[in-house]
Amino acid sequence: MERKTYLFLILFLICCSNSFGQTHPAIYNAYNKSNMVEWKIAMDSLERFFQKTNRGRLELVNYQYGYIGWCIGQDNSKEAKYYMKKAEELVSVLEAKKYNLSMVYAYKAAFVGFKIGLAPYKAPFIGPQSTAFAEQSLALDSLNALSHILLGNIAYYTPAIFGGSKKDAINHYLNALRIMEKEPSVYLKNWNYLNLFATIIQFYIENKDFKNAEIYCKKVLVVSPNFDWVKNKLYPQVLKGLKS
Numbered sequence: 001m002e003r004k005t006y007l008f009l010i011l012f013l014i015c016c017s018n019s020f021g022q023t024h025p026a027i028y029n030a031y032n033k034s035n036m037v038e039w040k041i042a043m044d045s046l047e048r049f050f051q052k053t054n055r056g057r058l059e060l061v062n063y064q065y066g067y068i069g070w071c072i073g074q075d076n077s078k079e080a081k082y083y084m085k086k087a088e089e090l091v092s093v094l095e096a097k098k099y100n101l102s103m104v105y106a107y108k109a110a111f112v113g114f115k116i117g118l119a120p121y122k123a124p125f126i127g128p129q130s131t132a133f134a135e136q137s138l139a140l141d142s143l144n145a146l147s148h149i150l151l152g153n154i155a156y157y158t159p160a161i162f163g164g165s166k167k168d169a170i171n172h173y174l175n176a177l178r179i180m181e182k183e184p185s186v187y188l189k190n191w192n193y194l195n196l197f198a199t200i201i202q203f204y205i206e207n208k209d210f211k212n213a214e215i216y217c218k219k220v221l222v223v224s225p226n227f228d229w230v231k232n233k234l235y236p237q238v239l240k241g242l243k244s
Contacts, residue, residue, distance in 0.1 A: 023059075023189065024046065026038065026042035027039060027042050027066075031191035031195070032191070032194065032227055034228040034229055036070045039066065039067055043063040043064060043067055046060065046063070047060060051090070054094060054100075057090045058090075058094060058100060058103060061094075062192075064083045064086055064087040064090075065087055065107070067083055068084050068114055072114060072117045077118055084111070084114060084118075087107075087111070088111060101140055102137045102140035102144045102147070103137070105133045105136045105137035106137040106144060108133045109131075109132075109137065110146075110150060113153070130154060131151070131154055134150040135151070137150075138151070145176040145177075145180050148179070149172065149173065149176045149196065151172045152170070152171075152172030152199075155168040155169040156169035156203070166203075166207065169203065173196065173199055173200050177197075180192075180193055194230075197216055197219070198220075198234065200216050201213050201220075201234050202234065204216070205234065205238060205241065210238050213234075214235075214238050214242065217230055217234060
């Protein structure tokens, strides 16, 4: 897929429990292959079963959320809005039950990003809500990797004149990576982990730091040698940048 396809998958990544636990094999394999048709089939087939518990609801939101991001990248606003409604309803249930509120607020922060993706003119009006929710999430759990990713995205995409900082952005991304890598059970077979690598690699490519981009390409390909996005899209860009 092209960069536009992945834009919103990069921006707001989430996971299914208190930490970034392993994801369903069908979802992981679909992401690894850049096959969002398979992702949707797996996600929809799991919906009824996963809505039986709070943990299942949170995991289902993760999968719906990844699909929403892809839909926005494909300019498929109708499908994005359909799954956005489903995901928001699940998050409302979790918030009412006060289940894992750090992740709930992180999702709410991320939903603001999706709403801006669907209607960019809303950015000046609702953008600050994303920061507020992300900070609220981090206050509840300082080891919430999603919160760091969100704050990294905000720092990166906010103009410097309004407080944005690329240095702060990469610090948040790398902090999220360190948090995830503390436990193998958190990052092995986890699409969120792969996507965080893609975010970091993309950061270095955009800032012409191809040496660091290559380091992270090699690292993620050790974990997942056939990760399509890095293997066939980002890594070739890095190698081309190194030659030039």
